[in-house]
Amino acid sequence: MKASHRRRAILVSAAPIFNRRGFAGTSIADILEATALEKGGLYNHFASKEELAVAAFEYAFDEVQAYFRDALARRPSGYARLVAFIDAFEHYCERPVVAGGCPLANAALEADDALPFLRERVQAAFRDLRDAIVRDVRRAIEKHELRGVDDAESLSDLLIASLEGALLLTRAMRSRSHVRRVAQSLRVMLSGMRA
Amino acid sequence: MKASHRRRAILVSAAPIFNRRGFAGTSIADILEATALEKGGLYNHFASKEELAVAAFEYAFDEVQAYFRDALARRPSGYARLVAFIDAFEHYCERPVVAGGCPLANAALEADDALPFLRERVQAAFRDLRDAIVRDVRRAIEKHELRGVDDAESLSDLLIASLEGALLLTRAMRSRSHVRRVAQSLRVMLSGMRA
Numbered sequence: 001m002k003a004s005h006r007r008r009a010i011l012v013s014a015a016p017i018f019n020r021r022g023f024a025g026t027s028i029a030d031i032l033e034a035t036a037l038e039k040g041g042l043y044n045h046f047a048s049k050e051e052l053a054v055a056a057f058e059y060a061f062d063e064v065q066a067y068f069r070d071a072l073a074r075r076p077s078g079y080a081r082l083v084a085f086i087d088a089f090e091h092y093c094e095r096p097v098v099a100g101g102c103p104l105a106n107a108a109l110e111a112d113d114a115l116p117f118l119r120e121r122v123q124a125a126f127r128d129l130r131d132a133i134v135r136d137v138r139r140a141i142e143k144h145e146l147r148g149v150d151d152a153e154s155l156s157d158l159l160i161a162s163l164e165g166a167l168l169l170t171r172a173m174r175s176r177s178h179v180r181r182v183a184q185s186l187r188v189m190l191s192g193m194r195a
Numbered sequence: 196m197k198a199s200h201r202r203r204a205i206l207v208s209a210a211p212i213f214n215r216r217g218f219a220g221t222s223i224a225d226i227l228e229a230t231a232l233e234k235g236g237l238y239n240h241f242a243s244k245e246e247l248a249v250a251a252f253e254y255a256f257d258e259v260q261a262y263f264r265d266a267l268a269r270r271p272s273g274y275a276r277l278v279a280f281i282d283a284f285e286h287y288c289e290r291p292v293v294a295g296g297c298p299l300a301n302a303a304l305e306a307d308d309a310l311p312f313l314r315e316r317v318q319a320a321f322r323d324l325r326d327a328i329v330r331d332v333r334r335a336i337e338k339h340e341l342r343g344v345d346d347a348e349s350l351s352d353l354l355i356a357s358l359e360g361a362l363l364l365t366r367a368m369r370s371r372s373h374v375r376r377v378a379q380s381l382r383v384m385l386s387g388m389r390a
Contacts, residue, residue: 020308024220100308108367109304113215113295126367154376157364161377162353165360169352172303172321181349182356189384 007045010035010052011059018056019100022110023118026053050117057118060103061125067097079145081136082159082190089163090183093170102167104129133159147195162186202240205230205247206254213251214295217305218313221248245312252313255298256320262292274340276331277354277385284358285378288365297362299324328354342390357381 001009013034018026028049032042046052071088075081092102100106104125111118137152149155166182196204208229213221223244227237241247266283270276287297295301299320306313332347332354344350361377 022217022219022305022309024217025305025309101304104367105363106304108363109296109301110217110220112366114217114220122367123369126364130364151376154380157361157373157376158357158380161360161364161373162357163360164363165356165358166352168300168303168359168363169321169325169356171307172299172317174318178352178356181346181352185349185353 003045007055008059010037010042010045011056014052015056015060015063015103016099018053019060019098019103019106021100022106023049023053023115024110053115054118054121057103057107057121057125060098063097064092064103065128067092078136078140078143079190079194082133082140083187085133085136086159086163086183086186086190089167090179093163093167093179094176101171102164105164105167130156130160144195146190146193148193159186198240202250203254205232205237205240206251209247210251210255210258210298211294213248214255214293214298214301216295217301218244218248218310219305248310249313249316252298252302252316252320255293258292259287259298260323262287273331273335273338274385274389277328277335278382280328280331281354281358281378281381281385284362285374288358288362288374289371296366297359300359300362325351325355339390341385341388343388354381 010031014026014031017030017034021030026049028039028042031037031052032039035042042052046055068085068088071091072081072084075084096102104122107115107118107122108126111122133156134152137146137149137155140146141149141152162182163179163186166179169178169182170176205226209221209226212225212229216225221244223234223237226232226247227234230237237247241250263280263283266286267276267279270279291297299317302310302313302317303321306317328351329347332341332344332350335341336344336347341350357377358374358381361374364373364377365371
């Protein structure tokens with residue numbers, strides 16, 4: 001196996017462990033057990049637990065992005081893609097792309113106070129997600145698909161916040177009903193803004 | 196100092212540590228350092244790290260509840276209290292009641308996979324919060340302050356999810372602009388439903 005393949009195989013095993021247990025809750029011993037590697041074998045690829053955690057977050061975020069890219073493929077930009085995003089997020093809550101829930105939400109709340117080395121990466125990931133939504137809101141306004149929206153950033157923040165918050169509720173309450181209700185409310189809201 | 200006072204003093208020190216670093220990121224040594232206690236002194240009050248973490252979460256949630264109770268005091272039930280809740284939550288994001296952000300959000304995302312002993316308490320805390328909002332939405336409907344709301348639970352979930360999600364965005368992006376925009380969108384939305 002080439003080094004790059006071995007590196008990727010480590011991340012495939014490590015990402016769900018970090019995502020479920022958090023950075024502080026994951027030990028190098030957990031990773032060695034999951035990858036069946038010796039310490040030296042792991043350190044050939046990653047110099048420290050921090051470096052491995054950042055790479056595992058990047059890998060998890062890439063998987064999340066690929067999931068949404070697939071779900072939104074062939075949808076025209078603008079209104080149709082916003083609705084497709086809501087549908088895809090509802091499904092994403094119910095069946096996480098990486099075991100343990102949303103890596104952005106998990107890493108955001110662990111990194112905010114405690115993990116400076118991860119914070120910037122989490123911030124960049126949220127920025128990417130938000131930029132994509134802002135683009136589709138702007139496109140929907142340009143295409144005259146939405147009316148009465150004078151602030152694309154506000155609508156984008158409301159969409160992302162309510163969906164990430166619905167995921168939080170769903171995981172805390174162990175019931176999918178919360179994300180279903182929130183997604184439905186957002187669909188009704190967007191449809192009410194339909195020009 | 197009475198035992199109950201000593202116990203409370205430990206929780207006052209321990210709650211922000213757990214809230215900032217998470218359960219897995221907090222060691223008994225951290226707690227001993229913050230409280231200037233010996234191990235035996237701490238274990239007189241709490242039999243284990245798990246027991247201390249649950250009590251620290253309860254203490255933190257009590258503080259959060261007291262904050263919202265104060266903020267909503269003297270507001271008539273129904274519409275006025277829903278708007279006051281949005282205002283109070285915006286402020287709560289900007290100045291957490293317990294250092295480290297929202298203990299409900301933090302504990303929810305750490306406990307969901309990894310901390311079964313805490314999960315039920317987090318679930319009960321979210322249920323309390325949600326029940327209070329559902330009551331005010333129902334009251335607003337009864338008082339004919341809101342029209343076109345046929346599902347009080349959906350509106351309540353949307354309010355809680357978007358505010359908790361705004362807190363997540365605000366902490367991830369290190370900018371208060373997100374919670375401000377979301378709170379403003381919710382105020383506009385409620386005012387649009389005003390009968």
